[in-house]
Amino acid sequence: MFDIDRWREIFQSINKNRLRSALSGFTVAFAILLFTLLFGIVSGLSNSFKSAFADDAQNAMFVRVWQTSKPYKGLQTGRAIQLRNDDFNYVKDEYESKIQYQSARIYKNFTLKYKNEANSYSVRAVHPDHQFLEKTIIDKGRYLNEKDLQERSKVIVIGRLIKADLFGEKPALGKRINMNGSSYLVIGIFSDEGGDNEERLAYIPITTAQMIYGNNDYISQINLGYNPDLNLDEAISFGKKLERDLRSKLNIHPDDQSALSVRNMAEANKNVGSFMAILYAIVILVGSGTLIAGIIGISNIMIFVIKERTKEFGIRKALGAQPLSIVWMVVQESVFITTIAGYLGLSLGTYLLSLIGDSLEEDYFIKDPSVSTGIVVGATIVLIVSGLIAGYIPAKRAANIKPIEALRAD
Amino acid sequence: MIKIEKLHKSYPIGKESIHVLKGIDLHIKEGEFVSIMGSSGSGKSTLLNIVGLLDIHDEGNYYLNGELIKDMNEKKAAILRNKFLGFVFQSFNLISYKTALENVALPLYYKGVNRKDRLGIAMDYLEKVGLKEWANHLPNELSGGQKQRVAIARALVTKPKVVLADEPTGALDSTTTDSVMDLLKEINDEGMTVFVITHEEEVAAQTKRIVRLKDGIIVSDELTKNTKQASHV
Numbered sequence: 001m002f003d004i005d006r007w008r009e010i011f012q013s014i015n016k017n018r019l020r021s022a023l024s025g026f027t028v029a030f031a032i033l034l035f036t037l038l039f040g041i042v043s044g045l046s047n048s049f050k051s052a053f054a055d056d057a058q059n060a061m062f063v064r065v066w067q068t069s070k071p072y073k074g075l076q077t078g079r080a081i082q083l084r085n086d087d088f089n090y091v092k093d094e095y096e097s098k099i100q101y102q103s104a105r106i107y108k109n110f111t112l113k114y115k116n117e118a119n120s121y122s123v124r125a126v127h128p129d130h131q132f133l134e135k136t137i138i139d140k141g142r143y144l145n146e147k148d149l150q151e152r153s154k155v156i157v158i159g160r161l162i163k164a165d166l167f168g169e170k171p172a173l174g175k176r177i178n179m180n181g182s183s184y185l186v187i188g189i190f191s192d193e194g195g196d197n198e199e200r201l202a203y204i205p206i207t208t209a210q211m212i213y214g215n216n217d218y219i220s221q222i223n224l225g226y227n228p229d230l231n232l233d234e235a236i237s238f239g240k241k242l243e244r245d246l247r248s249k250l251n252i253h254p255d256d257q258s259a260l261s262v263r264n265m266a267e268a269n270k271n272v273g274s275f276m277a278i279l280y281a282i283v284i285l286v287g288s289g290t291l292i293a294g295i296i297g298i299s300n301i302m303i304f305v306i307k308e309r310t311k312e313f314g315i316r317k318a319l320g321a322q323p324l325s326i327v328w329m330v331v332q333e334s335v336f337i338t339t340i341a342g343y344l345g346l347s348l349g350t351y352l353l354s355l356i357g358d359s360l361e362e363d364y365f366i367k368d369p370s371v372s373t374g375i376v377v378g379a380t381i382v383l384i385v386s387g388l389i390a391g392y393i394p395a396k397r398a399a400n401i402k403p404i405e406a407l408r409a410d
Numbered sequence: 411m412i413k414i415e416k417l418h419k420s421y422p423i424g425k426e427s428i429h430v431l432k433g434i435d436l437h438i439k440e441g442e443f444v445s446i447m448g449s450s451g452s453g454k455s456t457l458l459n460i461v462g463l464l465d466i467h468d469e470g471n472y473y474l475n476g477e478l479i480k481d482m483n484e485k486k487a488a489i490l491r492n493k494f495l496g497f498v499f500q501s502f503n504l505i506s507y508k509t510a511l512e513n514v515a516l517p518l519y520y521k522g523v524n525r526k527d528r529l530g531i532a533m534d535y536l537e538k539v540g541l542k543e544w545a546n547h548l549p550n551e552l553s554g555g556q557k558q559r560v561a562i563a564r565a566l567v568t569k570p571k572v573v574l575a576d577e578p579t580g581a582l583d584s585t586t587t588d589s590v591m592d593l594l595k596e597i598n599d600e601g602m603t604v605f606v607i608t609h610e611e612e613v614a615a616q617t618k619r620i621v622r623l624k625d626g627i628i629v630s631d632e633l634t635k636n637t638k639q640a641s642h643v
Contacts, residue, residue, distance in 0.1 A: 005525060016507035315503045318464060318494020318566070320520035323484045400484070404464040407503065 010333045015230065017305075021223040024301040024334075026343030028386075031294025032342045032379060035287045036349025036371055041284045041335025044356075044369030046276050058131050059100065061239055061262040063091070063222040063246060071280055072253035081250055081259050085210075085217040085336035090226070090249065091242070098238050101225035103130035106204065106209050106218070112158075112202065114166040123179070123202045125209030126223075134192065134225045136203075141173045148187075148205045155208075158189040159199040179204075182212060232273070233265035291379075297385040302334055302390050306398045313398055316404025323399035333386055342383035346376060411571060411603050412438040412579065417470035419456055430456045432626035433470070438605065440571070443598040443636075445606040445614040448623035454607050455576060457623070462495055462574045463487045477573055492520050496565030502557040502579035504549040504564075511536060511545040514564045521568055532561060539593060555586030564591055572603045579613055591616045620631040 014021045065081040088104045106125040113120055130136070133141045139160065148155050154178065163172045176183045184204065188211050192198035224242075226235045243262040244254060247396060252259045306313075353369045398406075417430040430453045440446050450453040459465035460472065463482060472479045475494055482490075482557050497503075506512045513530050518528035539559040541552075551556055558578060565573050565577075575594065579587040591613060596602045598618075606617055614620050618637040622630040 008525070009519075012507065016625060310504075312505055316516070317484075317488060317522070318462070318491060318497050318503070319517040320488050321566070322488040322520075325520070386599060402465065404459050407464070407499070 005112045006329065006332065009329060010336060013329075014337065015334060019200035020301065020305055020308075021337055023345075024298045024305075025337050027297035027341075028294050028383065029302065029345035029348070031290050031297070032345030032383070033349045033352075034067045034290045035379065036346055036408040037352060038287050038290070039285055039375055040093055040349065040356075040369040040371050041351040042279055043371065044353075045279065047368050049272050049276065057101070057135055057225050058265055058269060059225045059228055060133050060265045060305075061224040062243070063066075063224070063225055063242070063260070064263065064327070065221075065245050065250075065260045065355065066258055068252060068256055070259075072256070073251055074249060077333050080261075081252065083219045083222060085219065087246065087249065088219060089221055091222060091246070094245070095238070095242065097296075098227050098230065099224055101129035101223075102128035102133045102226050103133055103223045104219035104224055105130065105221040106206060108209065108213065108218050112162065112166060114172075114175065117166045119162075119165055121200060123204060125204050125206040127206055129225070130223065131201065133200075134390055135194075136190045139189050139191050141186070143188055143190070145206050146205060149207045153205060154184045155181060155187045155205065156184040157190055157203040158186055159201045160189060160330055161190045161196060161200045162202060163189050224284050230266075232266050232270045234272065236264060239264035239266065257354040269402040291382060291386070295390055298334070298338060298386070299390040299393070302330070303394045306330065306394045309369060310401060313401070314403045314408075317403040318407065327395045330392035330395035330398070331388060334395075335387035338383050338387030338390065342380065346379060346409045375386045411440045411442075411475060411604070412436070413473040414461075415462065415471040417457075417472060418468045419453075419460060419465075420468055421456075423428065427466060430626055431460075431467070433627060434583075434623075434626075436621065436628065436631075438572075441598070441601050442605055443595070443604045443606075444619040444621060445608055445617040445619070446621050446623060447608065447611075447614050449627075452607075452623040453624050453626040453630070458574055458605070458607050461551050461560060461572075464489050488520075491515060494571045496568065496570040496573040498558070498565050498573065498575035498578045500562050500580040502549070502554075502561045504560060504582075506549055509546050509548055510541060510552065510560045512560045513549070513560055514567050517564060517568045527554055532563070532567055535557060535567050538566075541564045552580050553586070558582060558586070559593060562590070562597075566597060566602070568571055570602075572605055573597065577606065577608055578606060579608070579610065584618050587613065 002145045042292050063083070065083055068075070068077055068079045068081065069194065071077050083104075085104075088102075092099070093101055108123045108125065109120060110123050124130075126144065127149065128144050128146060136143065139155075141157070143157055146153065147153075156179070158177075166172070166177065167175070172186050172189060172385070175186050177186060178184075190199075190203075205217070226238055230238060239262045243260065246262075247254055247256065247260055250260060311319075316326065317323070350371060353371070356369055412558060412588055414434055414436040418429070418432055418444045420429045421637060425482045434457060446454045446457060456465065461474075463474075463479065466482060474490065479490075490590075504532055505516070508516070515528040515532035518531060523531070533542065533545060536545050539564070540561055541559055542557060542559075543550060544556060549560070552560065560582075561579075562573075565575075573594075578594070579590055582612040583589060594604055594606065595616065604617075606613070608614055616636065617634065619631070619633050
């Protein structure tokens with residue numbers, strides 16, 4: 001297959017006809033450049049969407065309660081709903097197989113004080129699983145564990161920014177801070193990708209909070225992580241069922257959204273997923289349109305080139321060139337030009353995308369735009385195939401012209 | 411070498427068809443130097459194209475080197491052309507972006523000779539036509555006579571059985587015409603069969619046999635004095 005003489009012929013032909021080689025190359029390079037930029041930018045958009053949901057686990061579900069807005073079973077509107085440990089355990093027992101993580105949450109606002117530094121912060125009383133649901137990243141020390149809950153320990157995990165506020169540069173781990181008059185041991189410091197607000201929080205064991213503040217079994221909210229083996233549709237119907245069952249358990253009208261609702265990340269994911277799918281479909285449509293325009297462009301140039309060279313082919317045939325050798329010569333030249341030019345376009349596109357980087361993230365929601373290896377490989381294959389088609393069809397026709405007619409051409 | 415029996419050829423033009431060759435019988439033996447004379451439209455170019463396997467005849471038989479030419483496809487024709495025939499055209503038909511040397515070497519490329527050998531052989535033939543110093547020039551840097559000598563070198567480089575020349579001097583002035591004819595005579599003297607098409611009496615007079623065509627039939631076929639002289643020597 002590899003024939004140095006044939007390559008020499010091709011290089012000579014390209015080199016001696018630089019303008020037309022450059023023109024056909026430019027068409028392809030430009031098409032691929034546009035394709036790459038388009039794809040890169042959409043993948044940047046997709047990255048932005050993904051990171052917008054990076055705060056919480058992808059499989060998170062939140063059970064939240066407010067006041068009833070519909071009368072039900074003789075109960076009035078405006079009744080405040082309160083979740084209790086009993087509800088938490090009911091969910092745990094009833095849906096064990098569908099749940100990966102489960103944590104309750106109580107919201108509090110307290111003043112935290114260490115030596116002379118004091119400030120008011122949101123404090124969440126939670127179960128150990130909460131770490132995974134909120135994607136809390138432990139920088140130092142540890143998160144809450146089951147033992148803390150059993151012993152109702154007065155321990156606290158503080159956010160990176162609370163540590164900075166109260167301790168500055170000094171170590172915080174193992175120190176005791178004062179919260180509303182009780183002393184808590186700092187067992188961990190965390191960070192969170194959800195932003196500053198998420199890092200100006202503190203976590204304490206839920207049992208401790210229930211004992212000290214109110215001595216009851218109230219909880220504000222139940223957070224779940226559904227079993228990742230469930231697909232999106234199964235997860236969504238699990239969320240719906242959970243919502244119905246809890247409403248019925250708490251004597252709430254089955255349609256009363258404002259009394260109890262389950263917020264399900266699966267639904268958001270499904271929406272984002274279908275949005276991105278549509279976006280990608282559009283890009284593939286526009287991108288292939290661009291590529292096809294490029295291929296048609298190079299085909300056009302090849303037709304012109306072959307017309308120009310008809311006489312040369314006639315001479316070659318009179319000298320003993322077989323039709324196939326003419327076809328191969330043209331096809332190989334065409335594939336060579338498309339591949340090189342396409343690669344240039346691709347490299348330029350990737351380079352431009354890397355220049356853009358994250359600079360458009362703030363204003364245009366384009367984060368780290370790039371093209372995947374799969375796309376690059378796919379585009380390369382498309383290039384070679386398009387070079388083949390662009391060269392083959394006109395070359396085949398040229399090679400079939402009788403040498404006597406070809407010699408007459410001018 | 412070339413044997414033609416009752417050859418017919420027609421070209422369709424619209425609904426009509428023009429009968430160009432109306433039964434040609436011609437036998438050219440190895441080593442002959444033949445010219446085909448005729449005015450334009452006499453069918454002489456058509457005859458050359460058929461002999462050169464650039465075109466296909468309708469009726470009759472054509473034997474090239476003893477082989478009956480029948481059911482030719484492009485591939486077979488290309489192989490036979492490369493093996494048996496060398497072409498010299500009125501308009502030279504050199505490839506413009508190749509040097510004189512590369513033009514001469516091209517038929518050897520299609521014969522499958524490796525690059526080093528074919529450039530060496532091509533150089534020998536350029537030397538033979540007196541253009542060794544011009545080997546690396548492009549065709550547009552050469553004069554008409556030089557171009558035709560390059561074309562002759564290219565026709566000879568595969569050591570064909572027959573050299574077919576279609577109005578080889580048609581684009582040349584009288585001085586260069588003589589030098590090209592001298593060259594053709596020289597290669598004929600070395601034993602090569604040469605087949606020239608021309609409408610110039612002076613050119614035909616320098617060959618050894620003149621075949622006159624008129625309206626698609628042979629009107630005369632005679633040896634010239636060159637043959638008689640040659641046979642006396």
